[in-house]
Amino acid sequence: MIRNYIKIAFRNLWKDRTFTALNIIGLTTAFGIAFLLSMYALFELSYDRFHENIGSIYKVYTDEQTAKGTESSETNPIPFADALREEVPGVDKISRYVTGGTLLTYDGETFQVTSAGVDPEYFDIFSFPIVEGNKTNPISEKLSIVISRKVATAIFGKEMPIGKTVMVQSEGENVPVGISAVFENIPAASSMDVDVIVNIKNLPDSFYKNNLNNWSAHNHAVYMKLANGISPAQFEKSTKDFSALHYAENIANAKRDGAQADAKGNFRQIKLLPVEDQSFVVIKDGLLSVNKTLQYIVLGIAFLILFIASVNFINMSLAKSAQRLREIGMRKTLGAGKSQLFIQFWGESVIVFIVAVVLGGFLAFTLLKPFQTLFNTSASFSSISNPLIVFGAILCVLLITLIAGGYPAFMMSRMDTLQALKAKLKVNGNNRLRNVLMVVQFSIAIILISGTIVLWQQLDYLRNKDLGFNKEQVISFPINTKQDPNNVLQLLRNEFSTDPNILSVSAADNNFGLGRDGSRMRSVLGFDYKNRQVSTHLISVDYDYAETLDIELLEGRSFNRKYASDSLSVMINEAMVKELGEENPLNANLFLGDSIKYSVIGIVKNFNFESLSRGVQPLTLFMDGESPMGYVYVKVVPNNLADTYAGVRKVWNKIEPDTEFLGSFLDENIDRTLKRERHMTTMISSGSILAIILSCIGLFAISLLVVSQRRKEIGIRKVVGASVSTITVLLTKDFLKLVGIAFLIATPIAWYATSKWLENYVYRIDLNLWIFLAAGVMALIIAVLTISFRTIQAALKNPVESLKTE
Structure with a gap:
C-alpha cells in the first residue's frame, strides 16, 4: 500500500513538473540560505558557552552615579579582586585579566603573540585544559609562561616545549622565561582568544607593583565564579559595604557634585555580567x-x-488541489476513504519537502566556505545539529506539509462524490487564504527592502562621516618591536625625513579604530x-600629533620642541573645555592624578577618537617622554x-626585519569597527533579494494557474473586442491590489523597526x-513584471485555441 502511495505521488509530481520544479527550487534555495544564516546566528549566540561552569561565571563591572548620570565601567584597580x-x-x-601583544624570541626567530596576565585561579574558573606540563599550578613560578598548542607547534614544531626558555619582550627589554605548560587551543566561539598566559604579578612594575594600593587606577577586568547557593542578586546586594569602604572618597565627591543615588539608594553598585553575554556588551549613553x-x-x-x-x-498546493477534483471523485467512487486521500496528498508534500531539505543541505555545504570567508565566521553544521533544533525543524516540516497537503485533502474528501466528478468547487475560501498569505509575503519583502535601504544609508553615513581628523592619508601601525620603541620611532623619523611622499610622522599610545593587530585601549x-x-580620556602623544592627523587647533598652540616645559603641558578638546566649565581654558x-601641575596650552576641535557608537568625550592630550609609544602615524601625499x-x-x-608590519590606513581601521553593521547590511540585503525572488516565484506560479483557469474567459473577451492591454490589466489588477495592501501594512512596521x-x-x-x-x-x-510575463502571453494567444480546448 505504501509503495503504491509513493508511486502515485511521484507520478502526480512528474505530471505537474512545472509546479514541482518551482516548489523544489524555491524551497531548496530557502533551506540552503536558512541553514547558513542559522549557523551564523547560533554560532554567535554560543560564544563562551563551552565552559563547564558557565552558569556561575561572571565578569565584574560597576555602575557609578555621577552628576551626568549613571556610568558603567568594566575595568578595576589592582587591589580590587583580593x-x-x-x-x-x-x-x-576570582581572577584578574588583562590582555596585550608581546613578542617571543626563540633560536633567533621572533613570534608576535597575544598574551594575558591572570591569577592562578583563572584555570579553575575557565575550561582551558592543560595538555602538557604543570597541570596543578602552571603559572606559579615567577619567570614562567603557559602557551597554547598552536604557539607550541609554531615555535618548537614536534619538540617538547616544556622546560624550554624563550625571550619575552617587556618594556623594551628581553627577559628569559621558561615554559611551564601547554594549554589546548582556545575554541573559535570564545571571547578570550590568547596565545600566552602569564601570572599578572609578573607584569611590569608600572602596571602591577606600582598600583598595589592604588584604588584610582582602573586597568584590567575581573572574572569570578560564584559559590554554590549564591545568586548574582544576593552577591550584588552584599557588596554595598565594600563599595562604601573602598570608594568613600569617590562617593563623597559624587554627592558634592550633585549626583543622585540610584533606585536602591546606592552611589556605586558592583554588578555581575554573565560571561556568556560578554560578547554582546555595548555601552550606550555610558551604561x-x-x-x-x-x-x-x-x-x-x-x-x-x-x-x-x-x-x-x-498557495500552489491549494490552487492545484482544485484541478484534481475529478481524480478525487474517481477515487471515492472506487472506494477510497478519507484517510487514504489524506495520506496521498500529504505524502506528495512530504516528498517535495524531503527533496528540498536534502538539496538545501547540499547547497549550504557548497556555499559554506565562501560564507565563512565573507562573514569571517567559524560557523559550521555543528551549530545547528543540536537535537532540540533538529526536533523543532521536523515539527515545522510536518506542520507545513499538513497545511499544504493535508488541508486540501481533508476539505475535498468531505465533498460529495458527484460534485467532485463534475469538478465543481467553490474556491472563495481557498482564494481568501491564498490572498492573505500573499499579502503577508509581500509585506515581509517590503519590510526587508526598507530595512536594507536604511541600513545601507546608515553604513554609508558612518563610513563617510567627518571624524575631525584625516583618515584617508594617514597610515598607522603598532611598534611591536624587541628594541626600545622610542628609539625605533626616532629611526623611523630619520628614514622618512628624506622621502618626499611622507609629509609628517607622529606617535601615540593608542590607535584610531581597529588596526590589523586587533588591539584597542x-x-x-x-x-x-x-x-x-x-x-577625561587620556592619550599620550608625541610631537606633530595634531599636524599629522590634521586635527584643527582652535586656540593656543600645539606641542613644540622649542618648549622644554611641554612635558608639563596638555592640549584638550572642546568637550573637555565644557567639562572644566572655564571661560578661558x-x-x-x-x-x-598626582601633585604635578599641567598647564593647558591648546584647544583642539572635537574629533571622534573612540567608536562611533559613542559621542565625543572629554579628551586630554599630554606628552610623556618616559613611556613608550604604541603606534606610529605617518601622513603621506594623496x-x-x-x-x-x-x-x-x-x-x-x-629597521625591524624580524617583526611583521601591521600597517593600515585609518579609514580601513574605522571600517573594521563597522563589521557588525556591514554583516547586518549584507545579510538583510541578501535576505531581501531572496524574499523578493521567492515571492515572485509564488506569484508567477499563481498567475500561471489563474491564466489557466480563466483561459475561456480570455478567449471570449478577445472575440468581443477586448485589447491585449485590457486583458492584461484585468488579470493583474487583483494581484496589484494585494501588493498595495501589503505596502500599507508593511510601511508603519518598517518605520517603527528602523527608527528603533x-x-x-x-x-x-x-x-x-x-x-x-x-x-x-x-x-x-517586480510584481508587475512577474505577472505580466504570463498574462501578456495569454492575451496575445489566438482565442480560437482557448475556446477549442474547452
Missing part, C-alpha cells in the same frame, strides 16, 4: 547593556525566508578640579598611496518617507 575575595561572601574563585539584536535579526531573516517559501508551497582619569570631580591648570604604503613597509622591515534600530547610534541618518515609498514601488514593479 579585597573582594576577603571581604564579600560568595566568591568561590552597559547586552545587545543580541544582530543574531536575532539573522535568525528572523532565516525564518522569514523559509516562511515565504512555505507560503508559496501552500582606552584610558580614563577622574580628578578634582575646583572642588568638583571631572573625568588656556589659563587652567590640571592636577592629573598620490600613489599604494606605492607609498609599500615604501613605509620597506622602511619598517629594514537607529536609536542605538549617536550619529544616525534621518528617516524619510521616500525610503518606504521606494521599497513599495520596487515591490510593485
